[in-house]
Amino acid sequence: MNxxxxxxxxxAEDIDAYLETHQHKTMLRFITCGSVDDGKSTLIxxxxxxxxxxxxxxxxxxxxxSKRVGTQGEAIDFALLVDGLAAEREQGITIDVAYRFFxxxxxxxxxxxxxxxxxxxxxxxxxASTADLAVILIDARKGVLTQTRRHxxxxxxxxxxxxxxxxxxxxxxxxxxxxxxxxxxxxRAFADSIGITDFTPxxxxxxxxxxxxxxxxxxxxxxxxxLMEHLETVELDQTLDQQKPFRMQVQWxxxxxxxxxxxxxxxxxxxxxxxxxxxxxxxxxxxxxxRIATLDGDLDMAVAGQAVTLCFADEIDCSRGQVITxxxxxxxxxxxxxxTVIWMDEDALIPGRSYWLKLGPQTVSAAVAAPKYQVxxxxxxxxxxxSLDLNAIGVATITTDRDIPFSPYADSRDxxxxxxxxxxxxxxxxxxxxxxxxxxxxxxxxxxxxxxRDHHAGMKNQKPMVLWMTGLSGSGKSTIANIVEKKLARMxxxxxxxxxxxVRHGLNKDLGFTDxxxxxxxxxxxxxxxxxxxxxxxxxxxxxxxxxxxxxxVRSMMQPGEFxxxxxxxxxxxxxxxxxxxxxxxxxxxxxxxxxxxxSPYEAPESPQIRIDTTKMSAEEAADLITEKLIP
Amino acid sequence: MSLRSLTHLQRLEAEAIHIMRxxxxxxxxxxxxxxxxxxxxxxxxxxxxxxYPSPPPFPLLHVDTTWKxxxxxxxxxxxxxxxxxxxxxxxxPDAVRxxxxxxxxxxxxxxxxxxxxxxxxxxxxxxxxxxxxxRRDEEKSRAKERIFSFRTASHRWxxxxxxxxxxxxxxxxxxKGESMRVFPLSNWTxxxxxxxxxxxxxxxxxxxxxxERPTVIRDGLMLMVDDDRFPLQGEEPVMRSVRFRxxxxxxxxxxxxxxxxxxxxxxxxxxxxxxxxxxxxAIDHDQAASMxxxxxxxxx
Numbered sequence: 001m002n003x004x005x006x007x008x009x010x011x012a013e014d015i016d017a018y019l020e021t022h023q024h025k026t027m028l029r030f031i032t033c034g035s036v037d038d039g040k041s042t043l044i045x046x047x048x049x050x051x052x053x054x055x056x057x058x059x060x061x062x063x064x065x066s067k068r069v070g071t072q073g074e075a076i077d078f079a080l081l082v083d084g085l086a087a088e089r090e091q092g093i094t095i096d097v098a099y100r101f102f103x104x105x106x107x108x109x110x111x112x113x114x115x116x117x118x119x120x121x122x123x124x125x126x127x128a129s130t131a132d133l134a135v136i137l138i139d140a141r142k143g144v145l146t147q148t149r150r151h152x153x154x155x156x157x158x159x160x161x162x163x164x165x166x167x168x169x170x171x172x173x174x175x176x177x178x179x180x181x182x183x184x185x186x187x188r189a190f191a192d193s194i195g196i197t198d199f200t201p202x203x204x205x206x207x208x209x210x211x212x213x214x215x216x217x218x219x220x221x222x223x224x225x226x227l228m229e230h231l232e233t234v235e236l237d238q239t240l241d242q243q244k245p246f247r248m249q250v251q252w253x254x255x256x257x258x259x260x261x262x263x264x265x266x267x268x269x270x271x272x273x274x275x276x277x278x279x280x281x282x283x284x285x286x287x288x289x290x291r292i293a294t295l296d297g298d299l300d301m302a303v304a305g306q307a308v309t310l311c312f313a314d315e316i317d318c319s320r321g322q323v324i325t326x327x328x329x330x331x332x333x334x335x336x337x338x339x340t341v342i343w344m345d346e347d348a349l350i351p352g353r354s355y356w357l358k359l360g361p362q363t364v365s366a367a368v369a370a371p372k373y374q375v376x377x378x379x380x381x382x383x384x385x386x387s388l389d390l391n392a393i394g395v396a397t398i399t400t401d402r403d404i405p406f407s408p409y410a411d412s413r414d415x416x417x418x419x420x421x422x423x424x425x426x427x428x429x430x431x432x433x434x435x436x437x438x439x440x441x442x443x444x445x446x447x448x449x450x451x452x453r454d455h456h457a458g459m460k461n462q463k464p465m466v467l468w469m470t471g472l473s474g475s476g477k478s479t480i481a482n483i484v485e486k487k488l489a490r491m492x493x494x495x496x497x498x499x500x501x502x503v504r505h506g507l508n509k510d511l512g513f514t515d516x517x518x519x520x521x522x523x524x525x526x527x528x529x530x531x532x533x534x535x536x537x538x539x540x541x542x543x544x545x546x547x548x549x550x551x552x553x554v555r556s557m558m559q560p561g562e563f564x565x566x567x568x569x570x571x572x573x574x575x576x577x578x579x580x581x582x583x584x585x586x587x588x589x590x591x592x593x594x595x596x597x598x599x600s601p602y603e604a605p606e607s608p609q610i611r612i613d614t615t616k617m618s619a620e621e622a623a624d625l626i627t628e629k630l631i632p
Numbered sequence: 633m634s635l636r637s638l639t640h641l642q643r644l645e646a647e648a649i650h651i652m653r654x655x656x657x658x659x660x661x662x663x664x665x666x667x668x669x670x671x672x673x674x675x676x677x678x679x680x681x682x683x684y685p686s687p688p689p690f691p692l693l694h695v696d697t698t699w700k701x702x703x704x705x706x707x708x709x710x711x712x713x714x715x716x717x718x719x720x721x722x723x724x725p726d727a728v729r730x731x732x733x734x735x736x737x738x739x740x741x742x743x744x745x746x747x748x749x750x751x752x753x754x755x756x757x758x759x760x761x762x763x764x765x766x767r768r769d770e771e772k773s774r775a776k777e778r779i780f781s782f783r784t785a786s787h788r789w790x791x792x793x794x795x796x797x798x799x800x801x802x803x804x805x806x807x808k809g810e811s812m813r814v815f816p817l818s819n820w821t822x823x824x825x826x827x828x829x830x831x832x833x834x835x836x837x838x839x840x841x842x843x844e845r846p847t848v849i850r851d852g853l854m855l856m857v858d859d860d861r862f863p864l865q866g867e868e869p870v871m872r873s874v875r876f877r878x879x880x881x882x883x884x885x886x887x888x889x890x891x892x893x894x895x896x897x898x899x900x901x902x903x904x905x906x907x908x909x910x911x912x913x914a915i916d917h918d919q920a921a922s923m924x925x926x927x928x929x930x931x932x
Contacts, residue, residue, distance in 0.1 A: 011900055011903050011904060012900070012904065015896040015897065015899065015900040016896055018900075018903075019827065019830065019896060019899065022827065023639060023641065023827060023831060024639055025639060025640045026637050026638070026639060026640060027638075027639075027640035027643050027644075096776045096791075096794065097776060098775040098776040099768050099775055099776070099818070099819065100775065101768070101769050101819070101821045103640075103821075103823070107640070108640040108821075108824070110819055122796055123796075125796075125798070126796045126797060126798055129798040129799045130798075130799060130800075236637065238637065238638060238643075239637060251650070251653040251654060251657055252653045252656060252657050252683075254683065254684075254685070254686055255686075256685050256686040256687075260685055262685075264653055264682070264683075265653075266646055266649075266650045266800065293684065293685065294681065294684060295680055295681045295684040296681075303636070303638070305638045305642075305643055305646055306638065306642070306646050307645070307646040307647075307649035307650050307653070307682070309684065320657055344796050356805065358801055358803065359801070360800070360801065361654065361657065413799050414799065414800065417798065417799045417801065418801065419796075419798060419801050419803060421803055421805055426803070426805040426806055426807060427795060427803075428795040428796050428797075428803045431796070431798050
């Protein structure tokens with residue numbers, strides 16, 4: 001057992017002294033990048049073993065397993081400790097991010113252990129997001145590989161400041177310094193090319209233990225630290241974060257009674273003291289800190305990383321998602337950004353679709369534009385892309401539905417890193433890193449017009465609305481819409497009918513029928529319908545509009561209550577039987593791709609305001625029902 | 633201005649508080665699972681800190697098997713009262729009716745009281761988020777479980793379909809009927825738990841401290857005869873100085889011989905000991921993947 005880890009003698013003789021030292025340990029989170037072939041599991045296994053994180057019963061199992069299935073003969077196969085990937089596969093258990101723990105005299109460590117292959121890019125990104133340091137493993141016999149470049153790029157992208165280049169299996173190349181130097185030179189050139197200015201190379205053998213915890217006699221030419229020395233002394237991100245300006249995202253407003261109003265959150269950067277002037281964003285209101293309240297008594301000061309509750313001297317508005325900053329150095333506020341987006345879902349990104357964007361405690365609606373480019377994660381080349389598939393990384397413009405306070409990701413992971421959530425499945429489908437704002441809130445001017453939308457509507461003596469008919473092709477949308485418009489016209493209502501087929505001859509003639517194009521089709525129609533309601537019109541639309549999220553997007557564009565979803569409910573068999581335009585026959589024979597109901601899904605409304613069952617009523621009866629319901 | 637590095641315990645504490653505040657903000661009806669063990673004690677303590685000066689804005693739920701140690705029931709009621717929180721106790725009525733017990737019913741005991749009982753209680757009250765005190769260092773399938781662990785409407789966990797969890801941003805969105813299990817102590821180790829209890833002076837069940845207790849040895853486990861429901865098979869209970877490293881149903885929880893009567897002594901013993909914590913629990917003695925299977929079925 002290695003002495004640097006734990007002094008069993010001290011534990012046995014003076015447990016109080018031991019506890020005293022150990023209560024002052026710091027914590028480092030790191031990620032190991034590499035594959036089983038690079039000796040990654042062996043390395044982690046050795047770190048756990050050397051720091052005595054393995055108990056006798058586990059060790060007994062390990063020894064038995066090593067003899068049975070290990071690759072090291074009679075010796076212990078450390079790799080079996082951490083993964084036994086083969087075993088996991090056999091049992092059908094997922095290969096994923098696993099977190100392991102060990103501690104030394106100085107620090108506690110959390111290791112994010114992720115598989116290294118390209119198809120696990122999202123797992124590595126996840127593990128890297130919370131890491132202070134990355135250990136990039138290289139097999140000394142193989143040198144710098146494609147995966148080395150990919151891992152380094154991802155670690156750098158996610159903002160990991162400390163890279164360790166662990167050149168492993170030195171024992172297998174006879175501790176050859178020249179070979180080591182060649183690898184180093186090649187890696188340095190690559191690192192320079194992608195903006196990695198600093199890294200720490202260490203020649204190691206996970207199997208033989210060289211330069212892991214003790215300096216190896218086999219590499220007298222190595223003048224750097226051992227892996228463990230480096231892990232124990234490297235500067236923590238937290239130390240750096242404390243030196244930045246004060247920022248805290250508000251998670252929860254604590255209001256137990258009328259005398260106490262506190263804002264709870266985790267300090268993202270800097271420090272805060274009682275009496276200091278602060279500013280709340282996006283409102284820009286200022287106050288001073290009156291109290292920093294905790295269960296153990298009030299604090300005078302709190303620093304980055306602490307979860308605290310702040311009370312202000314003045315009653316100013318502040319709620320979940322807002323950001324408290326030092327008054328003199330506030331963060332920016334914007335609703336459009338350039339960001340790197342990492343796609344994490346089996347279903348590809350649909351540009352223009354509305355997703356939830358969660359940045360810290362703040363959730364808003366956001367759309368991702370078609371990527372400016374995609375990055376080849378192996379070569380870092382920029383490629384043209386219309387969308388992003390699982391594990392793809394690209395740069396795109398993000399537009400949110402309201403202003404949000406933020407920082408560039410390079411300055412703050414908490415204020416610049418966000419996730420994207422699918423509004424229907426609620427899955428986390430992507431992650432994003434904000435580069436900069438494209439449109440700052442302070443620069444947006446909405447041209448105020450003197451004739452307001454109320455004025456337009458008042459002149460027409462009607463309430464503007466959008467009658468949104470959705471249903472399968474051939475369900476009868478256009479027919480019913482047409483009759484509804486005639487009826488409304490007879491009642492002196494000012495209307496306009498936007499028909500799916502007609503719009504595709506003009507406004508949307510550049511769009512096809514892929515999922516992405518369908519989304520854009522509906523977005524444009526929504527914008528047009530919105531302008532028309534501003535002009536005071538009653539807009540009737542007849543579009544298949546197969547996806548719930550787009551219908552919800554249009555709903556959210558309108559004033560509350562103005563969007564009326566009308567489900568023209570015709571079963572597929574019935575619509576196909578009618579086949580007025582002969583399209584179902586074409587789709588069935590394969591001449592027509594992406595046809596709703598055949599090879600593209602239709603997501604029926606869950607609670608439409610009006611549902612028309614066309615198997616039970618005629619188009620005329622349906623139109624009557626709609627007009628009666630809307631214009632009593 | 634002198635700045636200081638936070639210690640590992642301060643960072644773990646802040647992380648757990650952050651997680652609890654997220655849940656309270658995003659869930660409609662959260663609850664804290666409270667098993668009366670040391671991890672639950674730490675979790676409850678952190679909840680008090682997270683929401684101070686408000687009491688934690690959710691109730692405690694004890695999924696009871698009726699077979700816990702008597703000392704546990706006593707502390708349970710006292711701890712809830714001191715925290716100013718509502719305590720809900722659920723006993724699976726089917727298990728009550730059928731008199732399910734660990735002596736006659738083996739695995740069914742855990743299934744019915746704990747797994748089924750938990751599902752019943754969550755459904756009964758309509759809780760959509762439940763805090764649990766599980767840690768990733770406990771066993772392999774936990775190591776890769778998310779902090780916000782999503783469950784289907786039938787309480788199933790799908791290890792292949794977990795949401796990526798980045799930074800401190802947690803996705804707590806779900807459809808009606810679905811729920812989350814949330815583990816604020818994910819990144820704590822057993823040693824962290826003990827150190828924190830010591831540092832914060834948290835009250836724990838006396839069974840963790842060594843004392844003279846009546847015990848019998850059965851199937852390799854040293855069991856405490858906590859009440860007269862323990863069917864003795866000709867064994868004579870022997871008074872031994874023992875303590876428990878982990879607490880569950882008393883007929884399923886193995887004691888260790890010990891003289892550790894203070895927290896530092898417990899930590900000392902733990903550090904010098906050579907067997908892992910869960911060895912004292914009968915539930916894990918099946919194959920390695922057993923926990924993963926149990927969790928897929930809805931076990932915490």
